[in-house]
Amino acid sequence: xxxxxxxxxxxxxxxxxxxxxxxxxxxxxxxxxxxxxxxxxxxxxxxxxxxxxxxxxxxxxxxxxxxxxxxxxxxxxxxxxxxxxxxxxxxxxxxxxxxxxxxxxxxxxxxxxxxxxxxxxxxxxxxxxxxxxxxxxxxxxxxxxxxxxxxxxxxxxxxxxxxxxxxxxxxxxxxxxxxxxxxxxxxxxxxxxxxxxxxxxxxxxxxxxxxxxxxxxxxxxxxxxxxxxxxxxxxxxxxxxxxxxxxxxxxxxxxxxxxxxxxxxxxxxxxxxxxxx
Amino acid sequence: xxxxxxxxxxxxxxxxxxxxxxxxxxxxxxxxxxxxxxxxxxxxxxxxxxxxxxxxxxxxxxxxxxxxxxxxxxxxxxxxxxxxxxxxxxxxxxxxxxxxxxxxxxxxxxxxxxxxxxxxxxxxxxxxxxxxxxxxxxxxxxxxxxxxxxxxxxxxxxxxxxxxxxxxxxxxxxxxxxxxxxxxxxxxxxxxxxxxxxxxxxxxxxxxxxxxxxxxxxxxxxxxxxxxxxxxxxxxxxxxxxxxxxxxxxxxxxxxxxxxxxxxxxxxxxxxxxxxxxxxxxxxxxxxxxxxxxxxxxxxxxxxxxxxxxxxxxxxxxxxxxxxxxxxxxxxxxxxxxx
Numbered sequence: 001x002x003x004x005x006x007x008x009x010x011x012x013x014x015x016x017x018x019x020x021x022x023x024x025x026x027x028x029x030x031x032x033x034x035x036x037x038x039x040x041x042x043x044x045x046x047x048x049x050x051x052x053x054x055x056x057x058x059x060x061x062x063x064x065x066x067x068x069x070x071x072x073x074x075x076x077x078x079x080x081x082x083x084x085x086x087x088x089x090x091x092x093x094x095x096x097x098x099x100x101x102x103x104x105x106x107x108x109x110x111x112x113x114x115x116x117x118x119x120x121x122x123x124x125x126x127x128x129x130x131x132x133x134x135x136x137x138x139x140x141x142x143x144x145x146x147x148x149x150x151x152x153x154x155x156x157x158x159x160x161x162x163x164x165x166x167x168x169x170x171x172x173x174x175x176x177x178x179x180x181x182x183x184x185x186x187x188x189x190x191x192x193x194x195x196x197x198x199x200x201x202x203x204x205x206x207x208x209x210x211x212x213x214x215x216x217x218x219x220x221x222x223x224x225x226x227x228x229x230x231x232x233x234x235x236x237x238x239x240x241x242x243x244x245x246x247x248x249x250x251x252x253x254x255x256x257x258x259x260x261x262x263x264x265x266x267x268x269x270x271x272x273x274x275x276x277x
Numbered sequence: 278x279x280x281x282x283x284x285x286x287x288x289x290x291x292x293x294x295x296x297x298x299x300x301x302x303x304x305x306x307x308x309x310x311x312x313x314x315x316x317x318x319x320x321x322x323x324x325x326x327x328x329x330x331x332x333x334x335x336x337x338x339x340x341x342x343x344x345x346x347x348x349x350x351x352x353x354x355x356x357x358x359x360x361x362x363x364x365x366x367x368x369x370x371x372x373x374x375x376x377x378x379x380x381x382x383x384x385x386x387x388x389x390x391x392x393x394x395x396x397x398x399x400x401x402x403x404x405x406x407x408x409x410x411x412x413x414x415x416x417x418x419x420x421x422x423x424x425x426x427x428x429x430x431x432x433x434x435x436x437x438x439x440x441x442x443x444x445x446x447x448x449x450x451x452x453x454x455x456x457x458x459x460x461x462x463x464x465x466x467x468x469x470x471x472x473x474x475x476x477x478x479x480x481x482x483x484x485x486x487x488x489x490x491x492x493x494x495x496x497x498x499x500x501x502x503x504x505x506x507x508x509x510x511x512x513x514x515x516x517x518x519x520x521x522x523x524x525x526x527x528x529x530x531x532x533x534x535x536x537x538x539x540x541x542x543x544x545x546x547x548x549x550x551x552x553x554x555x556x557x558x559x560x561x562x563x564x565x566x567x568x569x570x571x572x573x574x575x576x577x578x579x580x581x582x583x584x585x586x587x588x589x590x591x592x593x594x595x596x597x598x599x600x601x602x603x604x605x606x607x608x609x610x611x612x613x614x615x616x
Contacts, residue, residue: 005345051348245390249525255582274498
């Protein structure tokens with residue numbers, strides 16, 4: 001009998017501490033067969049589990065162009081994420097997925113792309129950024145604008161440095177006022193302000209925005225001012241989920257299942273949804 | 278449709294045969310609180326005049342606690358074992374409002390990914406429905422496309438002709454095969470026997486237009502209509518737990534030793550305040566009015582939008598059992614009158 005609730009088993013190959021409370025796990029399938037069978041697209045998510053503690057939902061933070069590892073990044077907030085933090089290299093976790101829809105990377109070919117992320121919202125965006133960078137020639141100008149509360153809260157620091165060193169990528173990193181350190185060389189200001197200042201061009205452009213709701217709320221008007229079309233602003237919703245399969249009945253917004261019809265939505269799609277997210 | 282006659286005595290014989298063959302028989306308990314296993318065939322009682330059991334029959338296919346896999350941890354490795362739902366059961370005397378629920382839930386459990394825990398149980402379940410002569414102020418099956426005599430969801434449908442005699446209709450292939458197997462107990466009949474009995478059943482007095490309810494819900498998401506019921510509702514979730522169609526669940530791990538445990542699908546309810554709470558502390562449905570709005574919308578709008586079915590059979594259990602006398606029937610009747 002096919003069991004949709006049965007996870008793959010994955011081994012933790014490497015643990016990377018991003019911030020004081022955010023950690024990235026590099027995972028590898030325990031079974032070669034599972035590894036061969038598995039594929040996903042940037043933006044999809046999965047249910048990760050610690051056996052005995054339960055499951056929790058995060059995006060896949062690595063790109064489909066790098067299949068040696070699956071990576072996830074999570075903040076320590078609840079029962080399962082605390083249990084995940086107690087695990088060591090070599091330990092086994094459960095992985096169910098990939099679920100949901102994905103960022104329209106194929107439709108973005110030949111376009112300018114503006115990535116905007118706040119805090120741990122960079123995780124799903126990182127999957128697309130790395131995906132796009134691995135296929136750099138297919139896309140035009142790339143702008144990355146990323147902000148966190150403080151310098152200590154910036155995730156993926158090694159990659160931020162890498163992107164800042166690339167000549168064909170414009171990377172702007174900012175921290176909230178008061179979150180800077182004496183040697184901070186990046187921008188200081190909230191993400192919407194910095195987006196307005198950086199003023200990425202909206203011609204032939206697609207923007208992917210992920211971050212806390214408050215950041216998205218204030219960034220959207222800026223994007224409209226810069227001339228971005230609603231259908232070209234893409235974001236993800238993070239409603240609470242259990243099954244990821246369109247059954248357990250809690251992630252819905254109106255008649256939309258975020259786990260099946262999302263988590264990726266354009267601003268024009270979001271605008272017609274009831275305010276319940 | 279093939280119609281047969283079967284006496285209560287022969288129904289008991291049938292039950293006896295089934296029990297001896299190792300089939301599980303379930304029927305409403307004598308106090309009508311829940312479905313229980315029939316242990317002795319001569320205790321079989323079919324009561325079309327009884328109110329719907331307090332708890333619905335949905336556990337037959339969607340148990341309250343359902344193991345989906347077993348795990349065993351050993352140092353850093355984990356071994357998984359599949360849980361295999363076993364069911365070989367006959368449900369006796371289901372009200373039409375219970376029988377119809379399986380087909381409704383079937384939609385959500387199979388629209389995309391297939392939940393074989395639900396499917397396998399349903400596959401191995403034979404539903405013997407019973408025309409219902411009960412109705413009270415809470416019943417409203419006729420407003421949601423059903424009736425006290427609808428055969429939807431039944432494999433075999435019984436109509437009481439007298440205290441000792443029933444008409445039996447073989448509704449589905451499964452029902453036809455079943456009757457064939459026990460043909461010595463079923464005598465050939467015809468609809469002239471059951472017709473007067475069916476026609477004498479009046480059905481519930483309460484009536485509303487579910488289309489009008491949906492029309493209003495389509496246009497009124499932002500509304501203060503649900504504020505009074507939100508103030509009253511305790512968020513206890515009994516409505517969802519007694520409901521034949523509520524199918525929301527949680528996924529929970531249960532250790533039963535230091536190294537072993539099982540992963541469960543457990544019933545959950547949209548009326549619980551933690552149901553949609555994010556890890557960040559944000560809650561999209563942060564008050565009871567919003568949670569009640571979800572309940573009404575899920576049943577009378579969203580499920581129709583997605584699956585073309587009303588997620589309600591009008592059994593009235595949620596209202597009969599509500600500790601603060603919230604009556605969904607009167608709420609949707611009010612909504613229907615708003616348009």
